[in-house]
Amino acid sequence: MAVIPFAATRSGIRDFLLAVSSLLSVSLLLYLHNLDLPSNAVTHSAAAADPPPPLSLHGILFSVASSSASLHRRAPYIRLWHRPIARLNTTFLFLDRPPPQPIPPSLPPIIVPPGAGTLAAGHRIARIVKDAVELNVPGVHWYVFGDDDTLFFTENLVRILSKYDHNQWYYIGSSSESYEQNEKFSFDMAYGGGGFAVSAPLARVLARVLDSCLGRYRHLYGSDARIFACLAELGVPLTVEKGFHQRFEVDVRGDLFGFLSAHPISLVASLHHIDAIEPIFPGRDRINALEHLSKASRVDPARIFQQSVCYDETSSVTVSISWGYAVQVYEGNKLLPEVLSLQRTFSPWKRGKNVSSSRYMFNTRDYPSDPCKRPVAFFLNTVTADTTGIWTEYTRHNTGSCVKFKALERLKAVSVYSQKIGFNTEQMEVPRRITNLALPLSISWRSTQIRRELFTFLSEVQFFRCPFLAEEKSKMQIAKVLSKSEASRRLLSLMIISFLLCTTYLLASFLILPRTKVIHFSGSLQGWSSPTTLQHVVFGIASSEKSWPSRKEYVRIWWMPEEMRGCVFLERMPPNGTLDQADNGSLPPICVSEDTSRFRYTYRNGGLPSAIRVARVVSETVALNHPDVRWFVFGDDDTLFFPENLVKTLSKYDDGLWYYIGTNSESFAQNKQFSYEMAFGGAGFAISYPLAKVLASVLDSCLARYPHLFGSDGRIQACLAELGISLTHEPGFHQALRTLETYQPWKKNGGIHELYDVDTLSLHPDPCRRPTVFFLDSVSSATDGIRSVYRNMTSENCTFSDPLSPRKLEQIIVMSHKLDLDQKQLLAPRRQCCDVLPSAAGNVMEIAVRECGHEELIHMH
Numbered sequence: 047m048a049v050i051p052f053a054a055t056r057s058g059i060r061d062f063l064l065a066v067s068s069l070l071s072v073s074l075l076l077y078l079h080n081l082d083l084p085s086n087a088v089t090h091s092a093a094a095a096d097p098p099p100p101l102s103l104h105g106i107l108f109s110v111a112s113s114s115a116s117l118h119r120r121a122p123y124i125r126l127w128h129r130p131i132a133r134l135n136t137t138f139l140f141l142d143r144p145p146p147q148p149i150p151p152s153l154p155p156i157i158v159p160p161g162a163g164t165l166a167a168g169h170r171i172a173r174i175v176k177d178a179v180e181l182n183v184p185g186v187h188w189y190v191f192g193d194d195d196t197l198f199f200t201e202n203l204v205r206i207l208s209k210y211d212h213n214q215w216y217y218i219g220s221s222s223e224s225y226e227q228n229e230k231f232s233f234d235m236a237y238g239g240g241g242f243a244v245s246a247p248l249a250r251v252l253a254r255v256l257d258s259c260l261g262r263y264r265h266l267y268g269s270d271a272r273i274f275a276c277l278a279e280l281g282v283p284l285t286v287e288k289g290f291h292q293r294f295e296v297d298v299r300g301d302l303f304g305f306l307s308a309h310p311i312s313l314v315a316s317l318h319h320i321d322a323i324e325p326i327f328p329g330r331d332r333i334n335a336l337e338h339l340s341k342a343s344r345v346d347p348a349r350i351f352q353q354s355v356c357y358d359e360t361s362s363v364t365v366s367i368s369w370g371y372a373v374q375v376y377e378g379n380k381l382l383p384e385v386l387s388l389q390r391t392f393s394p395w396k397r398g399k400n401v402s403s404s405r406y407m408f409n410t411r412d413y414p415s416d417p418c419k420r421p422v423a424f425f426l427n428t429v430t431a432d433t434t435g436i437w438t439e440y441t442r443h444n445t446g447s448c449v450k451f452k453a454l455e456r457l458k459a460v461s462v463y464s465q466k467i468g469f470n471t472e473q474m475e476v477p478r479r480i481t482n483l484a485l486p487l488s489i490s491w492r493s494t495q496i497r498r499e500l501f502t503f504l505s506e507v508q509f510f511r512c513p514f515l516a517e518e519k520s521k522m523q524i525a526k527v528l529s530k531s532e533a534s535r536r537l538l539s540l541m542i543i544s545f546l547l548c549t550t551y552l553l554a555s556f557l558i559l560p561r562t563k564v565i566h567f568s569g570s571l572q573g574w575s576s577p578t579t580l581q582h583v584v585f586g587i588a589s590s591e592k593s594w595p596s597r598k599e600y601v602r603i604w605w606m607p608e609e610m611r612g613c614v615f616l617e618r619m620p621p622n623g624t625l626d627q628a629d630n631g632s633l634p635p636i637c638v639s640e641d642t643s644r645f646r647y648t649y650r651n652g653g654l655p656s657a658i659r660v661a662r663v664v665s666e667t668v669a670l671n672h673p674d675v676r677w678f679v680f681g682d683d684d685t686l687f688f689p690e691n692l693v694k695t696l697s698k699y700d701d702g703l704w705y706y707i708g709t710n711s712e713s714f715a716q717n718k719q720f721s722y723e724m725a726f727g728g729a730g731f732a733i734s735y736p737l738a739k740v741l742a743s744v745l746d747s748c749l750a751r752y753p754h755l756f757g758s759d760g761r762i763q764a765c766l767a768e769l770g771i772s773l774t775h776e777p778g779f780h781q782a783l784r785t786l787e788t789y790q791p792w793k794k795n796g797g798i799h800e801l802y803d804v805d806t807l808s809l810h811p812d813p814c815r816r817p818t819v820f821f822l823d824s825v826s827s828a829t830d831g832i833r834s835v836y837r838n839m840t841s842e843n844c845t846f847s848d849p850l851s852p853r854k855l856e857q858i859i860v861m862s863h864k865l866d867l868d869q870k871q872l873l874a875p876r877r878q879c880c881d882v883l884p885s886a887a888g889n890v891m892e893i894a895v896r897e898c899g900h901e902e903l904i905h906m907h
Contacts, residue, residue, distance in 0.1 A: 101187060105185060105212070106190055107136050108137040109190070110124065110138070110139050110154065110193065112193070114145045124153060138178065139194070140177060141156055168271075172260060174191060176252075178249070189249045190243045192240070193238065196316050197317040198315065199343060201347040202289065202313040205348060206313055212247075215247060215874050217282050222237050234283065236274065242290060251280065259903060278877075281877035288310055306351055306372070307374060327425055349464065349467045350371070351369065352467075353367065353368050353369075363378070371426055376421040382764065382768050383764050390411070391413045422457065423445075427441040439462075578693055578701065580693055581609060581610075583611070583675075583676070583678075584667060585678075585681070586612060586663045586667030586678060587663075590616055591617060598614075606689060612670075613667065614683065615636075615667075619638055647753055648754050649753075649754055657756065658761070661759075662749070668741075679692065682727065692732075695776055697869070698873055705734040706737065708727075708780075710773075720756065720760055721763060748765035749761055813844070821836060821837060832864060833860070833861055835860075836857060837856065838857065858890070860894075861892070879897070
């Protein structure tokens with residue numbers, strides 16, 4: 047009898063199982079595809095209202111502020127972005143007086159409002175909001191305003207504004223990149239030159255009250271400050287969109303290469319001050335350079351300037367792509383956060399001795415003065431698109447005779463392949479950095495010339511592979527020694543096991559689960575059948591054996607044992623007798639962190655080695671494996687959370703998507719030293735469940751790459767950057783209104799430590815000339831509302847002859863109703879109004895807080 051080899055037997059069994067499992071899987075998929083949804087099944091797509099029609103350029107009216115003196119000089123900039131949308135007739139130029147020269151038909155229609163020539167420039171340009179609304183153009187959902195030296199990326203504007211409900215009140219834009227400009231004017235104002243958008247219903251209300259409001263602000267400098275002030279009177283804050291100003295409302299001058307080669311993960315909406323910068327492409331004049339850029343932006347507008355970073359292990363180079371603009375190739379492996387920061391190739395808008403003019407609101411790094419120490423730069427040459435994808439070619443820009451290692455010496459061009467980005471609303475809500483695959487350097491024939499090229503493929507993948515560095519190459523070499531046949535056998539075995547498990551699971555689900563439990567989700571995973579509550583949030587609180595006994599009382603203030611889940615993480619359990627048994631029912635349980643001595647910590651000047659343990663609180667909190675989790679929230683033992691507000695804030699976001707939510711510091715020095723794109727951990731930050739699960743799985747390997755960082759929050763931000771995720775700013779974590787400087791900087795060294803990234807007012811040195819302060823004394827609630835009492839705690843002996851002086855008041859009584867904001871109010875917040883009520887007692891003031899009227903302004907009389 048013939049003996050059948052064991053290998054052949056295994057192969058036959060594998061083939062048989064593979065065939066059977068494949069047939070079963072296909073049958074089940076076909077069955078489930080044709081399965082009728084029972085009438086009592088939960089379906090979020092059916093329950094949801096029909097979505098509004100998608101926003102298009104027809105729904106946006108562009109209003110461009112110009113003047114008879116500047117129009118002729120700046121007309122080419124307007125043509126660049128207006129020409130493709132001229133047929134829509136939704137763009138208008140507003141001038142102070144008729145232009146002295148005939149206007150070519152390629153420009154938008156010109157409007158000279160009555161009396162415009164007699165108004166100051168700031169007042170006239172602010173009134174363009176009113177003038178634009180009074181055009182009564184039908185079908186307008188958004189009004190967009192800008193200057194005649196603003197270059198709009200119109201298709202990107204459509205995508206940006208499509209995230210928002212145009213029926214709500216929205217004021218969208220961004221502040222300046224210059225710290226000096228923000229400090230002088232406001233950190234909360236949309237700077238007009240870079241453009242800003244106002245939703246149609248808000249624009250109509252603003253137009254009706256604008257003239258009366260402008261009369262109160264004749265002392266302000268610009269038109270944007272006047273619009274900001276009037277919108278503040280309507281109770282509407284700025285909704286920040288980085289694409290309007292971030293890196294591009296350029297309050298800088300000179301070479302913008304550092305800006306444009308490191309754009310954030312947001313669509314670029316505008317470029318400003320383009321007549322004050324050098325041509326963005328070498329060897330071209332300013333207009334020709336912008337026209338060259340438009341060749342790429344017309345092909346794939348959403349990808350323009352989007353930065354992607356990849357690593358070529360065979361040549362040990364780091365590649366940074368600013369799509370449609372430039373590619374930089376670095377010798378060796380560079381850490382991702384370093385490559386993402388901006389190189390200071392530019393200079394301040396105002397050239398002077400004022401140090402603050404050289405301070406910026408983003409992360410920067412030095413640009414070497416020696417060209418040979420810079421990365422090799424390649425600028426866009428050609429763009430080719432067909433049905434298979436888009437090829438962009440970048441040619442080398444030589445800046446001198448530099449000796450590079452061989453792979454870079456021979457590199458003359460870079461070719462990048464990509465697919466056109468088709469961002470949907472979810473991707474716009476949570477943008478993610480596009481990943482790269484750098485293929486080995488190879489010889490390519492083009493036009494009978496042989497030249498060295500680096501082919502880079504841009505792709506959108508579901509899971510971002512952390513960039514590998516040199517020390518990881520040994521692991522990759524081990525994988526390569528596996529024979530091809532062995533790898534094939536392993537792959538086939540894995541496929542068989544996967545098919546069998548999938549088939550078994552589907553069969554069990556179909557046979558065991560009743561059909562009434564079927565839940566259909568539409569779009570993303572946000573389709574929960576119940577609203578987010580505290581029971582969907584898990585907290586990870588970082589503490590230590592030394593600090594917990596003294597700081598646990600802070601946690602006790604906000605912790606609700608019956609409604610909350612989570613853990614306080616210590617490096618070890620406190621000694622016996624130091625823990626109060628009564629704490630068991632009123633504080634989170636204590637978890638002991640794993641030993642982190644295997645991780646290196648090399649931060650200069652000693653630093654804080656416990657930062658590694660605190661960073662790992664993320665993965666250790668995820669490992670608690672609590673069920674039905676939507677959000678993980680992290681903070682310190684001296685962080686005071688407001689749980690109900692936290693849940694309200696998180697409910698704005700789709701927890702099925704990848705979110706990293708928090709905000710940076712109010713201290714300029716802290717942001718400059720660490721990062722403007724980092725959620726400072728002490729005030730807390732939130733990570734959505736699916737992102738936290740992925741982050742936890744890669745955290746340890748990522749932490750090994752960042753021994754030189756100071757804190758835990760810097761490490762988390764670096765690892766999330768490797769996953770392609772940027773920070774979603776929520777000012778409620780570090781909220782700061784226009785603030786009196788009653789505090790001191792964290793470090794008392796003077797200089798930049800006394801600078802803040804919020805609007806401030808100086809506290810008068812004379813206590814008797816300061817506002818009278820009343821502190822909360824009591825709160826009571828009844829069916830007719832909430833009554834809070836505030837008492838005068840002033841101790842200064844000030845003399846006032848005015849009988850109505852607030853110093854004579856002893857208490858203030860405030861009546862209000864519980865603030866229960868719905869989803870729309872959370873997304874488009876509005877400040878509330880209040881009324882001073884008549885009071886019989888001369889030493890008591892009564893105030894009623896309420897929602898503002900539709901067109902009500904908050905202003906002095």
